[in-house]
Amino acid sequence: MNETFYDVMRRQGISRRSFLKFCSLTAASLGLAPAFAPKIAHAMETKPRIPVLWLHGLECTCCSESFIRSGHPLAKDVILSMLSLDYDDTIMASAGHEAEAIVTEIVEKYKGNYILAVEGNAPLGEDGMYCIIGGKPFVEQLRYAAENCKAIISWGSCASWGCVQAAKPNPTRATPTHKIPNLANKPIVKVPGCPPIAEVMTAVVTYLLTFDKLPTLDAQGRPQMFYSQRIHDKCYRRPHFDAGQFVEEWDDDAARQGHCLYKMGCKGPTTYNACSTMRWNEGVSFPIQSGHGCLGCSEDGFWDKGSFYERVTNINQFGIEANADKVGGIAAGVVTAGVAAHAGITALKRAQSQGEQK
Amino acid sequence: MSSNAVEIPKAVYVYEIPVRLWHSLNALAITVLAVTGYLIANPLASVSGEASDHFVMGYIRFAHFAAGYILAIGLLFRIYWAYAGNEYARQLFLPPLLTQKFWAGVWHEILWYSFIDKQPRKYLGHNPLALLFMHFILVWGTLFMIVTGFALYGEGTGQDSWQFALFSSWVIPLFGQSQDVHSWHHLIMWAIICFVIAHIYVAIREDKLSRQSMLKTMVTGYRTFKDDAPADD
Numbered sequence: 252m253n254e255t256f257y258d259v260m261r262r263q264g265i266s267r268r269s270f271l272k273f274c275s276l277t278a279a280s281l282g283l284a285p286a287f288a289p290k291i292a293h294a295m296e297t298k299p300r301i302p303v304l305w306l307h308g309l310e311c312t313c314c315s316e317s318f319i320r321s322g323h324p325l326a327k328d329v330i331l332s333m334l335s336l337d338y339d340d341t342i343m344a345s346a347g348h349e350a351e352a353i354v355t356e357i358v359e360k361y362k363g364n365y366i367l368a369v370e371g372n373a374p375l376g377e378d379g380m381y382c383i384i385g386g387k388p389f390v391e392q393l394r395y396a397a398e399n400c401k402a403i404i405s406w407g408s409c410a411s412w413g414c415v416q417a418a419k420p421n422p423t424r425a426t427p428t429h430k431i432p433n434l435a436n437k438p439i440v441k442v443p444g445c446p447p448i449a450e451v452m453t454a455v456v457t458y459l460l461t462f463d464k465l466p467t468l469d470a471q472g473r474p475q476m477f478y479s480q481r482i483h484d485k486c487y488r489r490p491h492f493d494a495g496q497f498v499e500e501w502d503d504d505a506a507r508q509g510h511c512l513y514k515m516g517c518k519g520p521t522t523y524n525a526c527s528t529m530r531w532n533e534g535v536s537f538p539i540q541s542g543h544g545c546l547g548c549s550e551d552g553f554w555d556k557g558s559f560y561e562r563v564t565n566i567n568q569f570g571i572e573a574n575a576d577k578v579g580g581i582a583a584g585v586v587t588a589g590v591a592a593h594a595g596i597t598a599l600k601r602a603q604s605q606g607e608q609k
Numbered sequence: 610m611s612s613n614a615v616e617i618p619k620a621v622y623v624y625e626i627p628v629r630l631w632h633s634l635n636a637l638a639i640t641v642l643a644v645t646g647y648l649i650a651n652p653l654a655s656v657s658g659e660a661s662d663h664f665v666m667g668y669i670r671f672a673h674f675a676a677g678y679i680l681a682i683g684l685l686f687r688i689y690w691a692y693a694g695n696e697y698a699r700q701l702f703l704p705p706l707l708t709q710k711f712w713a714g715v716w717h718e719i720l721w722y723s724f725i726d727k728q729p730r731k732y733l734g735h736n737p738l739a740l741l742f743m744h745f746i747l748v749w750g751t752l753f754m755i756v757t758g759f760a761l762y763g764e765g766t767g768q769d770s771w772q773f774a775l776f777s778s779w780v781i782p783l784f785g786q787s788q789d790v791h792s793w794h795h796l797i798m799w800a801i802i803c804f805v806i807a808h809i810y811v812a813i814r815e816d817k818l819s820r821q822s823m824l825k826t827m828v829t830g831y832r833t834f835k836d837d838a839p840a841d842d
Contacts, residue, residue: 469768470778479768481787495665497655505655514652521787550786557788563650566792575792576650579799586803590810593722597814600724 256295256460270295280454280529281466282476294461301460302365304357304396305339308389309382309416309425310371314407315341317446320532321453340384351385354392358399366459367400369393369410373431374423381423390431397435402465403428404440404455408548411443411473418554429472438465441472445548448529451477471551473523482519482545485527488512506542516560517544524549621733623697624830631687632827635751638680639801642754645673646798650791674762681755697734701748704740711737729819731840733832739811746804750797756780757794761787 254262260270274295275288307315319342338353340346345353357365371389374381379388397403405428408414416425429439442455455474458466466474483489491497492511499505499514513520519527522545526537538545544560547553557564563574624632648669656663691702705711714737720726722738730736735743760780763772764787784790816823822833834840 471782475768481764484765490660493667494660494663495652495656495669496660496663497652499655510655518788521791523787547786547788550788552785556786563795564788564792566796575795575799576647579796579802582799583802583806586806590806594810594814596724597818601818604727 254300255298256300259300260295277454277457277461280450281458291457291461294463298461298463301401302357302361303368303456304354304365304400305368305370306354306389306393306396307340307384308369308371308373308393308409309423310407310409312341312370313446314370314409314452315339317449318406318452319449321449348385354396358396362399363401365400366402366404366456367396367437368404368406368456369428370406371409372413372417372425372427374416374425375431376422376424381425393428393431394434397437400435400437402438402440402459404442404459405429406442406452407447408443408445408553411441411549412551412553414445415554418552439472440465440468440474443473443478443549443551444524447549448477448525448531450529451525477525477529478523478549480523480525480528482522482524482527482539483517486519486539487527488539509542512539512542512544513562515544516558516562516564518547518550518553518559519545522547522550620831620833622695622830623733623826623832625690625694625698626830627686627690628694628698629827629830631683631690634679635683635687638676638683639805641672641676642680643798643802645669645676646795649673650795677755677758677762680751681759684751684755700734700740701743704737704744714738715741729815731820731834731836731838733821733840736815742804742807746800747808750801750804753797754794754801757790757797760790761794 274292278287373390379390382389384392405411410428413427469475488511496510497514498510530537546559563576565574691699718738759772760776763777766772812823820835826832
């Protein structure tokens with residue numbers, strides 16, 4: 252049997268006091284009641300460490316970069332050791348055949364008992380030739396690793412929705428995890444974002460490992476605890492929105508005073524994520540706090556939803572660059588002109604027929 | 610006019626009080642919704658001073674949501690009245706799309722509006738072309754707006770709310786994401802605005818040129834006729 256999480260932590264020189272602190276912090280970040288801290292502690296003392304297989308498909312590694320910058324240093328250390336990260340080609344020591352052998356080893360040794368974390372996605376075009384790992388298409392590695400895993404975590408917008416490589420016209424047919432054909436039917440947790448917030452990632456892993464079950468997911472498969480509210484709902488600039496105080500130009504006084512970025516195309520009102528509450532880099536800031544609108548990076552297909560800088564975005568259904576208000580305004584104009592013309596002809600015809608009757 | 614033609618009364622009670630009341634309330638709600646909806650997407654110029662001194666977007670959104678509730682409850686009531694009311698109250702929801710007579714009527718109305726047919730027909734209820742537009746743009750359009758509207762509203766009221774459970778939970782994923790729902794909510798608003806422009810014009814025109822009363826009927830509920838010939842419907 253594997254070591255428990257607690258054994259690993261003690262071996263790494265973490266005191267019991269620090270361990271308990273970590274448990275209560277984790278409970279708090281997961282939005283759980285204080286009563287859950289001892290449960291987490293108990294789970295970590297008694298459960299064997301679960302290995303995590305972390306695969307990389309078509310991606311930019313921003314998820315990994317975010318993950319290793321998890322705000323609370325203890326959490327980072329503990330989770331990195333918890334993860335056992337037996338395989339993560341970006342940060343592991345081994346390389347080449349040695350590294351690839353680890354994948355097979357984990358799959359064989361921990362059959363049905365490891366978690367598969369997928370960063371990036373698999374391109375299906377040309378039989379998957381656009382992404383080759385160890386001489387084989389990534390999609391094959393993904394199917395192989397998924398076959399015997401316990402659950403799958405889709406890290407970031409790539410694995411969750413497709414992200415930039417799946418943006419129109421998607422030449423490589425990059426496909427998010429849950430849409431890969433012939434993938435073993437395993438529970439999938441989507442953790443979208445480009446990248447996802449570090450603390451969200453560590454919290455999801457902690458939840459999976461300690462409670463041995465998936466966190467509550469919403470209809471689209473995202474953990475409800477982090478993706479149940481929009482950026483706009485908890486934005487610290489929200490009072491300016493309700494008041495009707497907007498940034499109208501990037502360099503105006505309202506921009507300096509930190510008014511609402513709604514008119515600058517901020518996607519906060521349509522984006523589900525925890526940025527406005529958890530923030531980034533140990534709670535230092537998040538895009539809106541830095542003066543730029545939210546891009547909506549954790550939303551499905553955010554690259555294809557028109558400008559990042561317009562509130563009413565262009566829609567492509569009509570094959571032209573126009574937003575709903577332009578299309579609608581033109582239609583209403585045409586109808587009004589039609590009505591006016593029709594009224595004119597009606598009046599004319601009437602005058603004619605009355606003339607004939609006289 | 611021969612004396613043995615079917616006698617029709619001088620005035621027929623067509624639109625009962627609930628129908629007339631709904632018509633006015635619905636028109637008011639649509640006006641408020643369209644104006645505030647446009648302003649939510651394209652807000653007014655910013656106000657200056659402290660945020661705590663103002664609630665411009667708050668009031669605009671409140672008016673939008675309140676009018677939205679009136680529209681939704683109004684439609685529910687109107688559907689009930691289609692069941693409880695007289696036969697004309699049902700027309701809007703159950704156009705006789707499968708009868709040849711209906712489509713012949715639609716064709717006649719097209720000829721009439723194209724100035725080809727000189728003689729308008731006489732209808733107790735709605736003429737077939739009007740009914741076609743009312744049913745498909747107003748009724749289905751309003752239903753679309755109510756469903757997408759509550760889906761967007763439910764995003765704000767949160768995942769534990771009934772609005773979210775009944776609407777947001779399936780509408781948002783159906784469209785892809787929230788921004789798509791916003792865009793479609795806008796587009797259909799414009800379709801309804803187009804309907805309203807044509808609807809008002811045609812009502813006035815028919816009042817002047819057709820063989821039955823229009824605007825007065827809207828207020829009193831009684832349809833009167835300008836000649837004694839039998840009705841066409």
